Amino acid sequence: MAHVSDLIETDIEQYLQSHQYKSLLRFITCGSVDDGKSTLIGRLLYESKMIFEDQLAALEADSKKMGTQGQEIDFALLVDGLAAEREQGITIDVAYRFFSTDRRKFIVADTPGHEQYTRNMITGASTADLAVILIDARKGVLVQSRRHSYLVSLIGIKQVVLAVNKMDLVGYSQEKYDAIVAEYLEFAKQIGLENITPIPMSAFKGDNITDNSANMPWYTGQPLMPHLESVPIATENPDAPFRMPVQWVNRPNLDFRGFSGVITAGTVKVGDRLKALPSGKESSVASIVLDGPIPQATSGQSVTITLTDEIDVSRGDILSAAGSPPGVSDQFEATIVWMNDTALLPHRPYLLKIGARTVSANVSAIKHKVNVNTLEHLAAKSLELNEIGICNISLEQMIAFDPYAENKDTGGFILIDRMTNETVGAGLIHFALRRAQNIHWQAVDVDRNARATQKSQKPAVLWFTGLSGAGKSTIANLVEKKLYAINRHTYLLDGDNVRHGLNRDLGFTDVDRVENIRRVGEVSKLMADAGLLVLTAFISPFRAERQMVRDLMGPGEFLEVYVETPLNVAESRDVKGLYKKARKGEIKNFTGIDSPYEAPEKPDIRVDTTTMSAEQAADHIVKVLEERGMLTGDHA
Amino acid sequence: MSGLTHLQRLEAESIHIMREVAAEAENPVMMYSIGKDSSVMLRLAMKAFAPGKPPFPMMHVNTTWKFHDMIAFRDQQMAELGLKLISYTNPEGLANNINPFDHGSAYTDIMKTQALKQALDKYGFDAAFGGARRDEEKSRAKERIFSFRSANHVWDPKSQRPELWRLYNARKNKGESIRVFPISNWTELDIWQYIYLENIPIVPLYFSAPRPVVERDGNLIMVDDERMRLHPGEKPEIRNVRFRTLGCYPLSGAVESDAATLPDIIQEMLLTTTSERQGRAIDHDSAASMEKKKREGYF
Numbered sequence: 055m056a057h058v059s060d061l062i063e064t065d066i067e068q069y070l071q072s073h074q075y076k077s078l079l080r081f082i083t084c085g086s087v088d089d090g091k092s093t094l095i096g097r098l099l100y101e102s103k104m105i106f107e108d109q110l111a112a113l114e115a116d117s118k119k120m121g122t123q124g125q126e127i128d129f130a131l132l133v134d135g136l137a138a139e140r141e142q143g144i145t146i147d148v149a150y151r152f153f154s155t156d157r158r159k160f161i162v163a164d165t166p167g168h169e170q171y172t173r174n175m176i177t178g179a180s181t182a183d184l185a186v187i188l189i190d191a192r193k194g195v196l197v198q199s200r201r202h203s204y205l206v207s208l209i210g211i212k213q214v215v216l217a218v219n220k221m222d223l224v225g226y227s228q229e230k231y232d233a234i235v236a237e238y239l240e241f242a243k244q245i246g247l248e249n250i251t252p253i254p255m256s257a258f259k260g261d262n263i264t265d266n267s268a269n270m271p272w273y274t275g276q277p278l279m280p281h282l283e284s285v286p287i288a289t290e291n292p293d294a295p296f297r298m299p300v301q302w303v304n305r306p307n308l309d310f311r312g313f314s315g316v317i318t319a320g321t322v323k324v325g326d327r328l329k330a331l332p333s334g335k336e337s338s339v340a341s342i343v344l345d346g347p348i349p350q351a352t353s354g355q356s357v358t359i360t361l362t363d364e365i366d367v368s369r370g371d372i373l374s375a376a377g378s379p380p381g382v383s384d385q386f387e388a389t390i391v392w393m394n395d396t397a398l399l400p401h402r403p404y405l406l407k408i409g410a411r412t413v414s415a416n417v418s419a420i421k422h423k424v425n426v427n428t429l430e431h432l433a434a435k436s437l438e439l440n441e442i443g444i445c446n447i448s449l450e451q452m453i454a455f456d457p458y459a460e461n462k463d464t465g466g467f468i469l470i471d472r473m474t475n476e477t478v479g480a481g482l483i484h485f486a487l488r489r490a491q492n493i494h495w496q497a498v499d500v501d502r503n504a505r506a507t508q509k510s511q512k513p514a515v516l517w518f519t520g521l522s523g524a525g526k527s528t529i530a531n532l533v534e535k536k537l538y539a540i541n542r543h544t545y546l547l548d549g550d551n552v553r554h555g556l557n558r559d560l561g562f563t564d565v566d567r568v569e570n571i572r573r574v575g576e577v578s579k580l581m582a583d584a585g586l587l588v589l590t591a592f593i594s595p596f597r598a599e600r601q602m603v604r605d606l607m608g609p610g611e612f613l614e615v616y617v618e619t620p621l622n623v624a625e626s627r628d629v630k631g632l633y634k635k636a637r638k639g640e641i642k643n644f645t646g647i648d649s650p651y652e653a654p655e656k657p658d659i660r661v662d663t664t665t666m667s668a669e670q671a672a673d674h675i676v677k678v679l680e681e682r683g684m685l686t687g688d689h690a
Numbered sequence: 691m692s693g694l695t696h697l698q699r700l701e702a703e704s705i706h707i708m709r710e711v712a713a714e715a716e717n718p719v720m721m722y723s724i725g726k727d728s729s730v731m732l733r734l735a736m737k738a739f740a741p742g743k744p745p746f747p748m749m750h751v752n753t754t755w756k757f758h759d760m761i762a763f764r765d766q767q768m769a770e771l772g773l774k775l776i777s778y779t780n781p782e783g784l785a786n787n788i789n790p791f792d793h794g795s796a797y798t799d800i801m802k803t804q805a806l807k808q809a810l811d812k813y814g815f816d817a818a819f820g821g822a823r824r825d826e827e828k829s830r831a832k833e834r835i836f837s838f839r840s841a842n843h844v845w846d847p848k849s850q851r852p853e854l855w856r857l858y859n860a861r862k863n864k865g866e867s868i869r870v871f872p873i874s875n876w877t878e879l880d881i882w883q884y885i886y887l888e889n890i891p892i893v894p895l896y897f898s899a900p901r902p903v904v905e906r907d908g909n910l911i912m913v914d915d916e917r918m919r920l921h922p923g924e925k926p927e928i929r930n931v932r933f934r935t936l937g938c939y940p941l942s943g944a945v946e947s948d949a950a951t952l953p954d955i956i957q958e959m960l961l962t963t964t965s966e967r968q969g970r971a972i973d974h975d976s977a978a979s980m981e982k983k984k985r986e987g988y989f
Contacts, residue, residue, distance in 0.1 A: 066957040070886060073879075078696035149832045152825045152877045159696040161875055173852050180854040292693075302709040306742025314738070316706045316856060345737045354694045356705035356738070369713055393852055407857055410713065466855045475861040477851040 076154065079287055082163040082178040084206070085188030086198040090219045094188065094257035095151055095164055101264045101279065102153040148178045157283040172426070172440040173393035175205055176480055180466070183287050184213040186278075191224045191254070195237050201426045203238075207247045208389065208442070208482070210462060213285055214242075216252040217278065222259045226269045245429070251285075253278055292353045295378035296320030296328070297456070297464050299409030300371045304358050312343060312358035313367055315410065318463035320375060322359065323350035327376035330367045331454030336376050337361040370411030372454040372464060380456045380464055383486035384449040388458075390417070391442050394471070394478035398437040399568045403602050404478070406449065408467035414450040414605075415469070421445060435565045437479075446487060458482035473597050505585030507687035509543040513582040514684050515607055516675070518591045519600060519654060520617035521646050522632055523624035525663050525671070526591040529617060532672035534589055542685060545581055547574055548591040562643045568599055575603035582611060587684065595651040610682070615675060616657035621646045623664060697884055700876055704731075705738040706856060707835060707872040708819070712738075712745050714860035715817035715868065719810075722748040722775065724760045725936045726892050727821035730881050731873055733890050735819075736771065747774040749818075751809060753801040754779055755790055755938035757914050763893045776813065780805035790940040791919050807843045810867060817860070817868045825877045835874050841865035882956045895933045896955060898947045902926040909943035934959070 061069035083091045151162040163178030179185065185206045189199055206214060216238055224230045235252045242250055253262055254273050261267035262277040276284075297319040304312040322328075326339045342348050343358040351357045359373065367373070374380055392398045398417060406415035423434040423443040437443045458465030469479035506513045516533070518526040527548050534544045553560075557573055560566040571594050581588045594600055604612040624646070625633040636644035643649040654660075659678050661671035679685055694702075711718050720735060722728050735744040750764060768775045780788075783800045790797045810818060824831045834850045836858045851859055860868060873881070885892060903910045904924045911918070913926045918940060920926070931944035932955070949958045 062957055062960045066953040066960075070883060070953065070956060074695060074697065074883065074887060076696050077694075078699045150824045150875065151831060152875070154696075154877070154879070159877075159880070177852040177854055301706065302713050302739075304739060304742055306739075310741055314709055316702055318856075343740060345740045352693065354699055354702055356702040356709070358740070405861070407859060410710070462855055466857070468852075468854060468857050468859060470859055470861055475859070475863060477853075477859045480852070480854050 073154075073156075076157065076159050077287060078159045078161065079184060079282060079285070080161045080163070080182050081184040081186060081282070082165050082175070082182040082211075083186045083188060084165050084175055084179075084202040085217075085219075086190070086193075086196055089188040089190045090257050091164060091188055094186070094217065094219065095162055097257045097260060097263055098160075098162070098279070099151065099153050101260070102155050148174045155279065155283055160282065172201075172205065173391065173480075175202065176209060176391050176393075179206060179209040179211060180462070180480070182209075182211055184215065184282070184285060185211045186215045186217050188217045188219050189234060189238070191218050191220045191227075191230055191234065194234050195241065197427045199238070200241060203242060203247055204245050204426050204429065207245045208391075210459065210482075212249060214247060214250045215278065215281065216250055217257075218252060218254045219257055221254045221261060221270065222256040226254075226261075226267075228254075228270070228272045231273075251275070251281060253281065291319050291461070292321050294319035294353070294461065296322050296326070296373075296375040297380065297461060298322070298357075298359065298373045299411070299464065300367055300369055300373060301410045303368060310360065311364075312341075312360045313373060314356070314358040315373070316356050316463070317351055317353050318409075319353050319461050321350060321352040322357075328359075328361070328373050329376040329379045330365060331372045331374060331379055332382045332452045333366060333371065334379075334382075335365040335367075337363040337365050370409065370453075372409060374454070380454045380461075381486050382452050382454050384452045385418070385487040386447045386449075386455070387421075387484045387487060388445060388447055388467075388481045389442060389484065390437060390445050390447075390469070391480045392437040392439060392478065393480060394476060395439050396471070396478070397439075397564065398443075398469075398479060399565055400435070401572050401602075402568055402598050403472060403605065405470040405472055406447070406467050406481070407470060408453060408455065409464060411453055412470075413453060415447055417445045418448040419446040435563070444484075445481075447481070455483050455486070457485060471598075472601060502583045502585055505583075507585075509585050510685070510687045511542050511585070511587055512611075512684045512686070513585050513587070514611050514613055514679075515578045515582055515588045515590065515603070516613050516615055516659075516679075517578075517594070517600065517603065518589065518615045518617055519594045519657075521619055521621060521624045521651055522593055522644070523627045523629055524617040524619035525668055526593075526617045528668045529615075529661065529663075529671045529675070530589045530591040532668055533675050536672055536676050537587060537679075537685075540685070542587060543585065544587045544589060546589045546591070547577065547581075549593075552577075562649075564596075564643075564649075567595070571596075571599040571603065575599075575606050578603065579606050582607065587679075593645050593651070595645045595649065597652045597654070600654070613658040613678075613682075614654050615659045615661065616654045617661055617663060617671070618653075619663045697880060697887065700873075700880060701734065701737070701884075703856075703875065704734045704872040707858065707870060708735055708738040708744075710858050710860060711817050711819065711868075711870050717813070717815050718746040718817040718819070718870075719749045719776070719813065719815040720744065720746055720819040721806075721821070722750050722764070723821060723936075724750065724756070724764045724893060725821070726881055726885060726896065727823065727873060727876075729890050729892050730876070730884055731819065731821045732767070732771075733884075733888060734872065743772065746819075747776055749776040749778060749809060749813075749815075751802060751805045752777045752779045753797075753805070753938050754784065755801075755917075755940060757893075757895055757912070757936065757939045757942075759895050760893055760936060763891075767891065776809070778805060778809035778812070780808060789917075790938055810843070815867065816862065817870055819870050819872060821873055822871050823876050823878070823881075824871075824874050830874075833871065833874075835871050836860060837869045837871065838862065839867045839869060843867070845869075878959065879956070882952070882959060886952045886956065893936060895936055898930050898932040898950045898954075900928045901931050901944070903929050903931055903944055910946065912939055912942070912944055914939040 085091050149164045153160050165175040165178035187202055218231050218234050231254045254270055255262040261269055264277055264279045266277055298315045298317045300313045300315050302314040304314050324339050329336045340360040340362045342351050372380055400417045403414055403416050405412050420434045421444045422431040423441050425432055434443055456464040465483045467481045468477050471478045502513055518530050520526050530546055534546050537544050557570050560570050574590055578588045578590055635641045636647040645651050659675055780801055788797055788800045822830055834853050902913045904926055910931055929946055930948055932947045933942055933944050949955045
């Protein structure tokens with residue numbers, strides 16, 4: 055590897071000294087499928103002499119075997135990593151590449167251009183200081199170029215290079231270039247994108263990459279590489295008010311109690327007054343530790359801070375400048391980018407991670423979604439993969455935050471699916487919502503225990519779930535009869551009595567199913583509060599909603615009863631003739647046919663209707679209730 | 691304007707990652723392979739939890755074929771830093787005398803990949819730090835920093851979780867585990883530069899010294915002990931050699947060199963013309979070989 059610097063050969067120590075102080079620029083490349091992103095990155099690696107001889111030899115061999123550039127070196131092969139991608143000839147995931155010059159070290163996120171991979175672009179962009187937006191000079195500004203630019207603007211990248219590529223294929227025409235740049239700048243203004251540096255180039259031929267191209271004497275600006283080497287890095291914000299999300303409480307012995315984290319904004323020095331959020335307690339900085347004590351630290355550094363007072367601070371809290379603390383709220387408006395095949399549904403509980411805090415959250419409303427191609431606002435009941443929506447979010451507890459535009463680390467969050475643990479969404483906080491009203495629970499002297507004890511029972515919800523035709527209602531009915539016979543107080547909620555009244559306005563889409571269950575859950579909760587044994591019989595196909603109801607109830611009060619019947623058995627019974635209609639396509643979204651059923655993983659009670667009669671199943675359930683002490687009052 | 695250097699930014703990122711794992715995993719462990727990358731990772735772990743100690747043990751998957759200097763260095767480091775080390779060897783592999791001479795790629799699978807999985811299962815570790823870097827190899831370049839493994843330790847490159855900002859999602863279901871790569875974004879030069887800057891101890895094998903070697907298939911293999919099988923006609927000779935990567939001695943090619951100081955090594959690295967992993971026999975099979983190994987559970 056021949057680094058340009060002669061110092062390597064003549065004075066290595068001098069070289070190391072000078073390279074110690076290099077800065078780091080992280081950037082992304084984005085463009086449409088054939089705009090030449092991978093070729094550009096390959097070219098940058100090649101020009102910065104980051105390609106070893108053995109790699110170059112392998113590349114030449116690969117180029118002949120599977121390259122798309124005839125006998126010439128196909129730089130794209132350098133960066134198209136995974137075997138599956140190499141076969142398909144497209145980049146399907148974010149790949150990180152590294153190169154350095156005498157002035158800077160660079161980390162490039164190569165992000166896919168194809169529409170369905172918006173989530174990868176957002177991922178790559180979230181850590182980038184700069185974006186290179188590629189445009190094929192032959193094609194001009196495409197729908198995809200607009201989408202990528204919108205995402206770049208959304209994620210808040212402060213520097214943009216407009217790389218008008220493949221100039222060799224338009225005869226290095228200044229006219230073409232000027233027209234593209236003019237059209238782009240007009241669009242960029244609409245989406246508030248600033249600091250745009252247009253550069254005409256050919257990544258394939260090497261024009262305007264490291265040196266000014268003789269083919270385009272009319273271009274007087276800097277070539278790409280010198281621009282990347284000198285552009286200001288605006289990502290860390292040392293001038294903003296101090297913020298440090300606490301990741302870890304460091305307590306190696308009784309004499310040391312420090313709070314560790316990355317400083318995400320501002321600077322801190324010994325003696326500074328800090329405020330911990332959300333508690334609002336204040337103290338002063340006693341010491342700052344890296345490996346040893348340091349007098350001050352700045353945005354971007356990972357440090358440990360000790361305070362002069364013993365105030366309660368734990369993981370997830372934010373230490374901030376006392377004079378300008380972040381906001382605290384449990385309701386926000388935010389932009390959400392959805393990243394999962396399973397759609398975002400309002401009221402479905404997710405986990406939200408922001409800084410080092412993870413809390414339970416749900417989207418209380420989707421105000422609208424954004425068509426990223428036209429920027430139109432559209433009404434939405436759910437967000438599908440790669441859709442972007444403006445949403446209201448409601449959290450289970452208060453958190454400290456900043457608007458994303460002011461601080462990406464205290465204003466950006468991810469949403470996590472509670473069942474699969476996948477990262478399903480990314481969010482950018484706009485502002486806190488004023489709490490519509492503070493609803494305080496009326497404290498009453500006659501509480502649920504008193505009511506239940508009066509009835510010689512413990513309140514509970516028996517949640518029957520299973521396919522249509524499994525026998526949920528039949529068994530639940532029998533259970534209720536048996537409980538009534540022994541003087542217990544019950545109520546049975548089933549699809550029929552609820553769908554005709556309370557939930558008359560709901561259909562059978564995923565969104566409506568979630569809302570259906572939410573309402574049934576809330577009603578069950580009120581009835582349990584009244585001391586009743588509540589039985590519900592709903593297909594309730596999604597685990598997340600059953601979990602949602604479980605979370606509403608006190609510990610041990612939610613009993614999931616899985617009425618297990620194989621689909622073919624349920625379908626052969628077809629008491630109401632529904633399966634037949636569903637198979638004919640007359641009923642849409644029918645569970646088991648064209649809508650999924652997620653079986654319980656650990657039901658509290660399981661009854662198998664292929665081996666038990668309804669009567670036996672009901673007896674079994676009553677027996678479990680007895681064993682669990684549900685049929686005795688507290689002081690019985 | 692931020693005054694941070696590239697090494698400061700990398701250091702801060704690595705420390706942040708380690709603290710997240712310590713906070714969110716139930717039973718984390720740091721894989722310590724004794725090489726230069728492990729040395730840097732270890733230093734970062736010491737910094738992350740200073741003045742305390744890292745709240746997780748170190749683990750070395752010992753094939754029994756590591757250089758003797760490596761084991762000596764390992765034990766000395768652990769004693770000096772006061773850290774707990776778990777050394778694990780695949781007992782069946784040991785009993786069946788699985789060795790690099792007779793068993794080829796099965797050796798790597800049994801003594802490294804299988805051993806690693808056994809060790810993780812045995813101790814119930816749900817998160818394991820590894821010192822892999824994205825600049826090493828193509829499939830690594832696309833791997834996340836928090837890389838999930840199924841209960842069978844399988845990596846699925848198609849279902850990786852998006853990683854945004856500094857937010858890492860460490861949640862997993864029972865039985866699943868995470869491999870975490872805190873130095874993903876460091877390059878080989880960054881590693882060396884950091885070692886130089888921070889004065890981090892490394893195994894002496896990285897420095898040139900007269901050592902007994904034989905030339906085999908274009909590689910210089912060091913005769914580290916009497917278990918080395920010499921081919922007919924092979925005679926160990928003393929040459930000035932050093933190692934650019936360390937592993938099992940029969941599989942690690944030495945380079946002839948007089949570089950005896952860190953600046954010498956870095957100078958040689960910068961001027962050299964073959965990439966780092968070429969000294970390791972494991973990657974030679976096919977372009978997709980590392981990806982395949984990783985899917986099977988190799989680090």
